[in-house]
Amino acid sequence: MAREILVLNGPNLNLLGTREPDVYGSDTLDDIVANLERLADERGYEVRAMQSNVEGELVDALHAAASAGLLGVVFNPGAYTHTSIALRDAITATGLPVVETHLSNVHAREEFRHTSMLSAVCLGVVLGFGPKSYQLALDALMTHLD
Numbered sequence: 001m002a003r004e005i006l007v008l009n010g011p012n013l014n015l016l017g018t019r020e021p022d023v024y025g026s027d028t029l030d031d032i033v034a035n036l037e038r039l040a041d042e043r044g045y046e047v048r049a050m051q052s053n054v055e056g057e058l059v060d061a062l063h064a065a066a067s068a069g070l071l072g073v074v075f076n077p078g079a080y081t082h083t084s085i086a087l088r089d090a091i092t093a094t095g096l097p098v099v100e101t102h103l104s105n106v107h108a109r110e111e112f113r114h115t116s117m118l119s120a121v122c123l124g125v126v127l128g129f130g131p132k133s134y135q136l137a138l139d140a141l142m143t144h145l146d
């Protein structure tokens, strides 16, 4: 059976590469996912990618990943990071190892970005390295799973 990892992205990340390149870089989400697929393949994993702007769909994606036997999640929850008890509960409920991942260094930005509802229930957090954050998160997750 394939060893699958979910790469899950939240609100507005579908706009990557099209706006605010000074904050979020010039790579599109497709570029980032293609890169992760290569890295995963080198280590015997497969990546399944999903993006949604809807909080409940992200909850559903976490449930579906657990039900389908996916092994873990690289998750950039976007702005829901700072607000979503529902996503926190979903991570706890599924028991999946989740690496919270951010392009920007949220601690160097506005105060409201300094709090995460999710970090405490995640395996770890990677932030501030642009698209490289995703690669570091995937690498750490695969090492954890190995």
Ligand code: CA2
Pocket (backbone or CB within 6 Å): 011, 012, 013, 015, 016, 017, 018, 019, 020, 024, 076, 077, 078, 079, 080, 081, 101, 102, 103, 104, 105, 106, 113
């Ligand atoms: O740094 C990150 O990865 C964030 O999760 C990005 C979220 C932000 O609310 C979090 O505080 C930190 C925002 C994603 C917005 O993505 C855009 C991409 C291109 C253009 C505009 C927005």
